[in-house]
Amino acid sequence: MAQNEKVDVCIVGSGAAGGSLALPLAEAGFKVVVLEVGPWWNPFTDYVHDPLEPGKMRWDMPVTYEGDRVGRAPHSSYGVGGGMNHWTAAVGRFEEEDFKQRTLEGQGQDWPISYAELDPYYRKAEYQLGVSGTNEGVPPGFVRGMAPNPPHKLFYASQVLKRGFDQLGIPSYPGSVAINSRVFAGRPACNYCGGCSKGCPIGAKANTAITHFPTAVKLGTEVRPRSYATEIKVDAQGRAKSVIYVDEDGVEQEQEARIVVVAGWTIESPRLLLNSVSPQFPDGLANSSGLVGRGLTCVLGGRIRGIFDEVIDGFRGFNLNNLESRHFYKTDPQNDYWGGFTFEMSQAGHPMGYANAKGPLWGHDLIEHMKTFRRQTALSVWGRATVSDENRVAVDDTVKDRFGVPVAKIIYHFSDNDKRLSQVAAQRGREIFEAAGAIEVLPDQRVRGSYYLGGIRMGSDPSNSVTDSYGRSHDVRNLFIAGPMLIPAAVGIQPTLTIVAMANRTADFIRRARSEF
């Protein structure tokens, strides 16, 4: 195995978390190596807004399942920038109550920090990502963010939707997105092409591949694409010693570091820890609590379409959150379900997807259905799923990848509350569309999630959590986790802004505590 000179920090994963850690550490003079399993995409040639574009950003690493599936893929996008290549850039802060969910609502676990402690880091994140938004229209009692850029104009499709919200007296307002509404930080303004989920070809959408890593590299960080981390080794004292990875030539390498960060998103991160077995950690690295992989949850997803009498051309504009409403977000004991959800305006999509919106129509039925493509728009639901330690990421007993490493096994079951919440959200969405004048409403029939979160939770009690509030392992004092895995409670909005905020806070901690490592 080839050896590499010891560095200060080795980060596995180059997405929102990996990038948000790498840059401030590089700025503070740390020598950082980032291992990314995918390539470094070139936005000018590799981002193609074509639904038939083969899923080159989908990692083909196998995963096995027991129970329900959440979302379309068990991996985030593969490539420098990770999920920020495909993300729709909806950003929003969590509400204050979310941080004390166990105490206040009996669900999930409390965060080991309060909203107030994260507030300054939320501001940093909003600035770093160039958030475009406003607090105008946000009702009292809801959190207020900061946006360095003004809000985007309301798309015509959002104006149509807003008629429905207004008619029902439900507050709705321009949502916040990490997409430039004007030139900012040397990046252009959005041109509303709608290609966000295949990668923004002009750099208007925030992505650590363009907002963080180029600067980090100039400051001495080394990004190694096509590098697949398979194991973390510990030394005799039980501290993290090195990351074993397969490099782009297929050669096994060892990278020693004073600090190891696992930022490989929700499924592969616990897999890496569970596969890093040693005499000191027979159940997987950092797993004395037995909780690595447990408490896996998701954000419940759904999409409701409405067809109108008028041409809307709702396929214009960025994909999500041009209009937002958190009216149904907070838990209300009067509801027959726990939790809540956010509504976000959803771009109408591509004809190819719409051809299936009413099932497998064909012939003249399909032709007639497709005539409504220009006359429809959609609302997206982001709902809080229940959190249970029974839902988890484990490693499979028999299936291994082509390097002989056991693959992840996702064990997940939606709860009755998840099903009820999804039903209610679909019903509320229908009402909004009808109030807006829709002649036909097509709700999402299935219970499904958008993507996974949790599984390597933060907490102040080492017997009930894996890390502290910085993502520092209770067991291994030079090992950090970064990303949505840390979140110990249910979430009803996209978590990316929070992930970036947490990573900033962790970077500050590591800078202050440098002499410990």
Next chain:
Amino acid sequence: MVLNLDRRSFLKGTVVLAGSAFAFVQEMRGHSLVSILIEPQKGSEPILLDSSEILTISAIASQIIPTTDQPGASEVGVVVYVNSKISKDSELRQLYKEGFETVNGTSLGRYRQPFHRLTFDQQKGILQGIEESPFFSRIRRHTVEAFYGSSVGVFVASGQRAGTRHHLCSDNEGFLDVDQKPKF
């Protein structure tokens, strides 16, 4: 490559060379001479389908997305698309082979003609009978992908002209009028 076509084979449409880079099939269908010229894309795979399969796919695709006053599946390269899918997946190839056998078997049994020679309504009736089958589900999906993945399909559905790297608008132009009600 030069194809020597005699009149008979020209009309009967049996001029696909196995493994060739392109194919030309021509048939009398009713009173019209139907020509299908499969033109290769840069770097495309050889044509694995024979002439009967080409005609069958083409007929089924025209049922799934018929040509009306707007172009339909006949006007785009469904055959090339299906060919590229089956060339990478032998299980899929088998699914298609079995599907063709079913469809043509039913057609010959019912009307003593291969599927592609039936009337529109006769063809529709046979396909309605296999609507739930994995074969139909797959060929429907491929037809939808080939059609709405083409600039013809995009234009029919959205009125937009696709760019080379962007499917619903010309490259880098975007929709700066996104807040406006469309004018037509």
